[in-house]
Amino acid sequence: MPTVKRDTYTPDSLLSVAVRVFNERGYDGTSMEHLSKAAGISKSSIYHHVRGKEELLHRAISRALDSLFAVLDEPAAGEGRALARLEHVTRRTVEVLMSELPYVTLLLRVRGNTDTEVWAMGRRREFDQRVAELVKRAAADGDLRADVDARLATRLLFGMINSIAEWYRPDRAASGHGTGGGDTSAEVAEAVVRTAFAGLRTH
Amino acid sequence: MPTVKRDTYTPDSLLSVAVRVFNERGYDGTSMEHLSKAAGISKSSIYHHVRGKEELLHRAISRALDSLFAVLDEPAAGEGRALARLEHVTRRTVEVLMSELPYVTLLLRVRGNTDTEVWAMGRRREFDQRVAELVKRAAADGDLRADVDARLATRLLFGMINSIAEWYRPDRAASGHGTGGGDTSAEVAEAVVRTAFAGLRTH
Numbered sequence: 001m002p003t004v005k006r007d008t009y010t011p012d013s014l015l016s017v018a019v020r021v022f023n024e025r026g027y028d029g030t031s032m033e034h035l036s037k038a039a040g041i042s043k044s045s046i047y048h049h050v051r052g053k054e055e056l057l058h059r060a061i062s063r064a065l066d067s068l069f070a071v072l073d074e075p076a077a078g079e080g081r082a083l084a085r086l087e088h089v090t091r092r093t094v095e096v097l098m099s100e101l102p103y104v105t106l107l108l109r110v111r112g113n114t115d116t117e118v119w120a121m122g123r124r125r126e127f128d129q130r131v132a133e134l135v136k137r138a139a140a141d142g143d144l145r146a147d148v149d150a151r152l153a154t155r156l157l158f159g160m161i162n163s164i165a166e167w168y169r170p171d172r173a174a175s176g177h178g179t180g181g182g183d184t185s186a187e188v189a190e191a192v193v194r195t196a197f198a199g200l201r202t203h
Numbered sequence: 204m205p206t207v208k209r210d211t212y213t214p215d216s217l218l219s220v221a222v223r224v225f226n227e228r229g230y231d232g233t234s235m236e237h238l239s240k241a242a243g244i245s246k247s248s249i250y251h252h253v254r255g256k257e258e259l260l261h262r263a264i265s266r267a268l269d270s271l272f273a274v275l276d277e278p279a280a281g282e283g284r285a286l287a288r289l290e291h292v293t294r295r296t297v298e299v300l301m302s303e304l305p306y307v308t309l310l311l312r313v314r315g316n317t318d319t320e321v322w323a324m325g326r327r328r329e330f331d332q333r334v335a336e337l338v339k340r341a342a343a344d345g346d347l348r349a350d351v352d353a354r355l356a357t358r359l360l361f362g363m364i365n366s367i368a369e370w371y372r373p374d375r376a377a378s379g380h381g382t383g384g385g386d387t388s389a390e391v392a393e394a395v396v397r398t399a400f401a402g403l404r405t406h
Contacts, residue, residue, distance in 0.1 A: 083404065142405060143404060143405055144403050144404060144405065145397065145401075145402075145403060145404070145405055147397065148394045148397055148398060148403060149386070149394070152386060152390075152391065152394050153394070153398065153403055155366070155367075155370055156363045156366070156394065156395060156398050157403075158366070159362055159363045159364075159365070159366025159367070159369070160359045160362045160363045160366075161362075162362070162366065163358070163359070163361070163362025163363075163365065163366060164358075164362070166362070167358055183352070183355060187355075188355065191351045191352070191355050191356070191359065192359060194348065194350065194351055194402075195351060195356065195359050195399065195402070196398065196402065196403055197402050197403050197404040198348070198402040198404060199348075199397075199398070199399065199400050199401040199402030199403075200347050200348055200351060200356055200360075200399055200400050200402075201286065201346060201347060201348070201400040201401060202345060202346055202347065202348055203406065
């Protein structure tokens with residue numbers, strides 16, 4: 001009696017395979033054929049779960065954006081001096097980037113013309129602008145140095161945060177080698193906050 | 204009498220067209236056909252100048268690397284306290300990135316399997332390691348805070364520097380709008396040095 005190959009995928013596990021393939025090949029370079037091979041199920045089984053690859057992209061990007069925007073709704077992001085709120089948002093954004101690494105990496109790499117990509121880029125700009133607002137308020141409070149423009153400061157801050165996606169590999173974190181990309185997200189988040197706000201130099 | 208279309212390209216002007224196309228389409232996604240169309244000359248005219256697209260990649264990457272490594276040979280990068288040398292290298296690396304933007308952008312995006320790409324990635328790592336050495340020396344001098352690991356500090360520093368390639372557009376610099384990507388390279392370089400070493404916060 002032949003064994004029946006069961007489709008044991010859930011929408012979530014299929015999503016995780018799709019995100020890996022999108023990050024490896026680029027969204028444009030990924031076909032349903034690639035997704036089918038990577039998941040080890042037929043294309044029609046994939047169509048049982050989703051309408052197509054753009055729906056998978058939309059779900060993956062939504063997961064990253066929901067986690068990032070949730071940071072802005074945390075109490076510590078909304079109460080107290082703007083500088084303390086900004087430091088909290090910086091720390092938590094790093095932590096979200098590291099815990100949702102493949103999803104945030106996909107978001108950071110999106111540069112395309114489909115509706116989903118245009119929407120993702122708009123939502124990412126919106127997040128950046130919310131943080132830029134905090135930078136401006138902290139500068140207005142006199143808590144940020146006046147000789148670095150607020151918009152440039154925001155860009156450099158995100159430059160530092162987003163670059164973590166280039167080198168952080170969670171599989172190395174478990175090995176405990178503290179400096180080879182194996183730092184915990186709390187350590188990296190603290191290092192970003194210290195570097196960006198207090199500076200690397202001893203005073 | 205028909206006009207004769209002259210091939211007025213020099214190796215340098217052909218290189219600049221090729222780098223623009225490589226950055227737009229990705230190196231893998233660029234064919235000799237694309238280069239021929241963008242340059243407005245025939246493929247055989249291109250072959251008159253170079254053996255193929257990998258030679259153009261090699262020349263472009265060499266231009267970026269030569270400019271970056273030249274920074275390490277500047278007197279201020281080799282004399283005095285490690286911290287002052289590191290600040291000089293940071294400032295000048297930003298300036299080189301901005302003045303050689305398309306070439307350095309191409310270098311930063313290289314992730315491939317051709318000999319030239321493997322060589323480029325190795326040379327880039329070498330540059331990063333030379334800067335990491337300076338970070339370690341400055342830390343050993345007690346000039347850098349002890350609570351941020353030297354390797355992580357180097358990564359965050361390059362994260363900030365390299366991210367400039369994502370938003371800086373020299374055509375906007377001429378318009379004089381100080382904060383929309385139109386900052387001069389000296390202003391941006393100074394902002395990076397202040398942010399990374401002294402921190403954004405007032406003390």
